[in-house]
Amino acid sequence: MKLISLTDNLNKPCNLISFKDRLIMFDTGLDLSSCLAFLPLPLSFSQHFSSLPGWTPNNSSEVQFDLCSQELKECGGKIFVDSAPEFCCPELPCNPANVDVIFISNYLCLLGLPYITERTDFHGMVYATEPTIQIGKQFIEEIIMLIERTPKVKTATQWKKNVQESMPFPINIQSLPPNEWKQMYTMKELESSLSKVKVIGFGEKIDIFGSFSVSAHSSGCCIGSCNWVVETAHKKIVYLSSTSTLTTHPAPVDHVPLRKADVMIVTNLTQTPSCNPDSMLLEMCNRVQQALALGGNVLIPCYASGIIFDLFECLISHLDNSGFSTTPIYFISPVADQSLAYSNILAEWLTANKQSRVYLPDEPFGHSQLVRIGRLKQYSGIHLEAFSSDYRSPCVVFTGHPSLRFGDAVHFMEMWKSSPNNLVVFTEPDFPYLEALAPYQPIAMKTLHCPIDTSLNFSQVNKLIRELKPSNLLVSEKYTVSPPHLPHKPEFVVSTEEGIQLIPYRKREWLEVKMNRQFERAEMDSELAASLTPNQLKNGLSMVTVTCILDAKDNHYKLRPLTKSEIQSLKSTKQGVPIPPSFYTTGSLDLTKFMTLLAKAGITDASFEKTNGGFIIHLKNEEAFVTSDETQTHIVCDANDTLRIMLKNMVTECLARI
Numbered sequence: 001m002k003l004i005s006l007t008d009n010l011n012k013p014c015n016l017i018s019f020k021d022r023l024i025m026f027d028t029g030l031d032l033s034s035c036l037a038f039l040p041l042p043l044s045f046s047q048h049f050s051s052l053p054g055w056t057p058n059n060s061s062e063v064q065f066d067l068c069s070q071e072l073k074e075c076g077g078k079i080f081v082d083s084a085p086e087f088c089c090p091e092l093p094c095n096p097a098n099v100d101v102i103f104i105s106n107y108l109c110l111l112g113l114p115y116i117t118e119r120t121d122f123h124g125m126v127y128a129t130e131p132t133i134q135i136g137k138q139f140i141e142e143i144i145m146l147i148e149r150t151p152k153v154k155t156a157t158q159w160k161k162n163v164q165e166s167m168p169f170p171i172n173i174q175s176l177p178p179n180e181w182k183q184m185y186t187m188k189e190l191e192s193s194l195s196k197v198k199v200i201g202f203g204e205k206i207d208i209f210g211s212f213s214v215s216a217h218s219s220g221c222c223i224g225s226c227n228w229v230v231e232t233a234h235k236k237i238v239y240l241s242s243t244s245t246l247t248t249h250p251a252p253v254d255h256v257p258l259r260k261a262d263v264m265i266v267t268n269l270t271q272t273p274s275c276n277p278d279s280m281l282l283e284m285c286n287r288v289q290q291a292l293a294l295g296g297n298v299l300i301p302c303y304a305s306g307i308i309f310d311l312f313e314c315l316i317s318h319l320d321n322s323g324f325s326t327t328p329i330y331f332i333s334p335v336a337d338q339s340l341a342y343s344n345i346l347a348e349w350l351t352a353n354k355q356s357r358v359y360l361p362d363e364p365f366g367h368s369q370l371v372r373i374g375r376l377k378q379y380s381g382i383h384l385e386a387f388s389s390d391y392r393s394p395c396v397v398f399t400g401h402p403s404l405r406f407g408d409a410v411h412f413m414e415m416w417k418s419s420p421n422n423l424v425v426f427t428e429p430d431f432p433y434l435e436a437l438a439p440y441q442p443i444a445m446k447t448l449h450c451p452i453d454t455s456l457n458f459s460q461v462n463k464l465i466r467e468l469k470p471s472n473l474l475v476s477e478k479y480t481v482s483p484p485h486l487p488h489k490p491e492f493v494v495s496t497e498e499g500i501q502l503i504p505y506r507k508r509e510w511l512e513v514k515m516n517r518q519f520e521r522a523e524m525d526s527e528l529a530a531s532l533t534p535n536q537l538k539n540g541l542s543m544v545t546v547t548c549i550l551d552a553k554d555n556h557y558k559l560r561p562l563t564k565s566e567i568q569s570l571k572s573t574k575q576g577v578p579i580p581p582s583f584y585t586t587g588s589l590d591l592t593k594f595m596t597l598l599a600k601a602g603i604t605d606a607s608f609e610k611t612n613g614g615f616i617i618h619l620k621n622e623e624a625f626v627t628s629d630e631t632q633t634h635i636v637c638d639a640n641d642t643l644r645i646m647l648k649n650m651v652t653e654c655l656a657r658i
Contacts (some may be wrong), residue, residue, distance in 0.1 A: 141335055
């Protein structure tokens with residue numbers, strides 16, 4: 001088995017695995033943090049963004065100076081591209097047409113799929129759970145609509161020709177190389193891509209070209225998120241991605257099928273190992289309450305799905321119990337209606353507690369009741385007349401995008417940033433909050449960084465690994481050292497116990513893990529099985545010889561009896577050889593006996609050398625050689641058929657007979 005990781009961001013994974021002559025891709029993560037290098041897209045004319053000065057490197061020519069000053073703007077010592085945002089799409093190390101199948105673990109890992117299915121020669125299969133497809137569709141539609149409703153007149157391209165590592169972008173362009181950035185695909189490409197995805201349910205096994213079976217099992221991180229198990233008759237590979245052992249709204253993690261794997265690949269661990277989700281949630285509720293008490297407004301940039309469902313219930317309950325039951329709560333997104341409605345028809349993918357509410361009957365999520373009584377109000381955008389008439393301040397606004405580069409959040413940031421009573425709360429861990437705020441500087445409003453990431457932390461994943469006991473554990477080398485921002489925390493690493501081999505991998509480097517296949521499973525025809533009479537050698541051990549045909553088709557093997565015509569054909573081509581044979585050979589080649597037979601046959605120039613698990617015998621004058629190990633023997637003798645047959649007979653004589 002071989003593995004290569006295509007992204008530097010472990011929380012937006014894209015991994016290729018070569019196994020049993022098949023190329024499998026797990027996840028198609030799209031790194032959205034590259035959009036932080038771009039200016040925000042305001043809904044209307046912005047005096048602040050339009051008045052930012054141009055920037056150019058000191059060593060540029062006059063022509064380059066003019067181009068750079070038009071495309072690059074400076075704010076607070078950082079530079080931003082004045083163009084529609086672009087996203088970092090992983091480049092494949094092979095022809096996409098060679099990829100046989102893609103498995104998507106959750107809706108956040110779906111974003112890069114249209115780049116592969118619509119803009120390359122990929123023609124394989126794609127599998128994901130139903131919620132992953134539907135929530136991912138809403139997630140991507142929101143991004144496309146938010147960007148397309150504020151189009152840029154020009155697309156900046158010249159700046160990429162003069163990129164230097166020293167340029168003060170708000171992101172690290174070494175880990176996010178601009179040559180891999182691409183503008184967002186279209187709605188038409190999205191629809192076409194999702195039409196190619198096949199649905200798989202939890203626990204359902206699918207056969208992949210007869211080579212192996214694959215099944216999805218709940219990972220407990222978000223609705224429909226899953227871990228993958230790849231199995232043959234004798235080998236097992238587990239792909240662990242975005243897993244959570246906390247109790248929120250998705251179905252709990254199913255770890256039983258993940259046990260005793262030959263290889264386990266672990267990725268997508270928490271981005272905030274030092275932050276406890278419960279503590280972050282409590283701090284957010286308290287700080288929001290304080291801001292409202294001062295008459296300030298609260299902006300919570302967020303995604304339209306995921307942890308937001310829990311935030312609605314917890315924050316509104318806290319405010320109601322704190323005397324702020326009349327403070328309006330707004331949820332603004334182009335897909336707000338679909339997101340709130342769709343979450344309530346996914347009962348089978350939720351926790352047992354939320355599933356039971358369906359049979360009362362009641363909605364699984366509390367936000368449905370909040371919407372009905374008007375406590376939570378949703379709108380597709382702030383341009384609607386309904387929002388203008390309902391808007392009251394102070395208020396709490398949930399809206400996108402958490403990067404603060406596009407969406408209604410840009411408008412609220414510009415409107416509220418000058419007041420110290422207002423508060424912006426960052427709950428999504430995908431974007432560094434200081435970099436997200438950089439193009440809005442100077443700002444007076446308060447900021448609160450409360451990243452809520454329910455994915456496995458290092459303590460949880462180490463405990464899970466000890467329980468699952470894989471033979472080989474593959475993790476990024478980044479998980480084997482403390483995070484760069486927490487170098488004093490040596491406990492924030494993936495560790496193993498005796499009996500589990502930890503194998504780190506790097507971005508864009510093929511890693512090979514030996515999974516020697518000693519056996520294949522074959523089905524025996526019932527007629528053939530009925531004709532066999534095993535002989536008992538000792539208690540619990542019987543043996544029988546079998547003469548049959550081995551049919552191999554689509555990587556499935558079947559033993560069946562010979563037909564009369566096949567027997568006649570074998571007798572005519574192998575005259576003098578009894579059918580069935582009078583004996584069968586077994587065991588390993590006896591080297592001493594073979595060398596003796598060669599000498600008796602007059603071959604005195606034979607020499608041998610040991611190899612890993614076997615040996616090679618060289619016949620120099622005859623230009624032939626014999627290789628042998630525990631499982632197979634090969635005779636290479638192209639020029640002399642007589643010698644080849646003689647060597648074959650010698651090999652047969654040196655093997656044990658049954």
